[in-house]
Amino acid sequence: MTRIGLGYDSHRFDPSRPLILGGVRVSDTAGLAGHSDADVVLHAITDALLGAAGMDDIGELFPDTDPTLKNADSAMLLTEVLRRIGEKGFRPANCDVTILAERPKLSPHKPAMRQNIARLLGLPADGVAVKAKTNEGMGAIGRAEGMAAMAVVLLQSR
Numbered sequence: 001m002t003r004i005g006l007g008y009d010s011h012r013f014d015p016s017r018p019l020i021l022g023g024v025r026v027s028d029t030a031g032l033a034g035h036s037d038a039d040v041v042l043h044a045i046t047d048a049l050l051g052a053a054g055m056d057d058i059g060e061l062f063p064d065t066d067p068t069l070k071n072a073d074s075a076m077l078l079t080e081v082l083r084r085i086g087e088k089g090f091r092p093a094n095c096d097v098t099i100l101a102e103r104p105k106l107s108p109h110k111p112a113m114r115q116n117i118a119r120l121l122g123l124p125a126d127g128v129a130v131k132a133k134t135n136e137g138m139g140a141i142g143r144a145e146g147m148a149a150m151a152v153v154l155l156q157s158r
C-alpha cells in the first residue's frame, strides 16, 4: 500500500538566529523565528509524513507551549515521527520539497540539504529533491518577511 502526504510551513525572519534548513546550517544570521530551531523545511516534511500516515499534525504532537521543545532540533522531531510511522508499518519512498525564499541564495546549499534529508529519511539521495525559488517579489515572501516550504512524501508499507 502507498500513501501520499502534503506538508506546508512558514516562519518569519529573525536575524538574531542561525538559519537551519533541512538540518543544514545555511547562515549564522538570516535565521527564522520560532519555538524550535524553526527549520521550515523539516517542519514541512514532518507534516507531510504525518499527513500520509493519517496522523495529527506537527503542532499537535509538538506544541509550541512545551518548554522542553524550546530551540528543539527539528531533525529529532522528524526522527521521532519516523519512528511512530514505522510502528504503523510505513516507511518513506520519496520526498519532494520546494522552498520559497527571496533571500538568502539557497542554490549552493541544495546538495547538502538533499543529502541530509535523505540520511534522515533513510533514502538514497535520488529519493529526495530540494528545489528553491523566489516569490518574484510578490506578497510577504516576496518582501522577505519570512520563508515557506512545501513538501510531498510518499509512504509505502513495509
Ligand code: MG
Pocket: 009, 010, 011, 034, 038, 039, 040, 043
Ligand atoms: Mg514550523
